[in-house]
Amino acid sequence: MDSDLTLDGNLTLDGNAAAGVLAEVFVSECTTAMTRCDACGAVEMVGALKAYVQAPGTVLRCRHCESVLLRVVRGAGSCWVDVRGLTWMQFNVATPGRSSGADAV
Numbered sequence: 001m002d003s004d005l006t007l008d009g010n011l012t013l014d015g016n017a018a019a020g021v022l023a024e025v026f027v028s029e030c031t032t033a034m035t036r037c038d039a040c041g042a043v044e045m046v047g048a049l050k051a052y053v054q055a056p057g058t059v060l061r062c063r064h065c066e067s068v069l070l071r072v073v074r075g076a077g078s079c080w081v082d083v084r085g086l087t088w089m090q091f092n093v094a095t096p097g098r099s100s101g102a103d104a105v
């Protein structure tokens with residue numbers, strides 16, 4: 001892991017420092033993740049988006065404005081995920097010391 005101390009005193013690490021949190025997020029149940037459409041601002045669960053599975057790969061579109069939100073293409077030993085249509089995704093993750101279930105937002 002590479003690290004740099006910037007002039008303002010902040011310690012900057014390379015992307016390997018995010019391995020733990022990324023592993024936690026990307027093994028989550030994704031269909032219950034919330035999304036925000038970057039084009040129209042609609043907020044929906046992944047499971048409520050329009051899915052086109054006969055395209056080259058899988059395409060998820062906004063049910064309100066039809067914008068492409070997310071694309072997933074699988075290849076030999078690889079998977080590409082394009083999330084340019086999203087402002088953000090919110091995954092449900094376990095909170096240490098709490099049982100599972102919906103947390104109030």
Ligand SMILES: [Zn+2]
Binds near residue numbers: 037
């Ligand atoms: Zn939209």
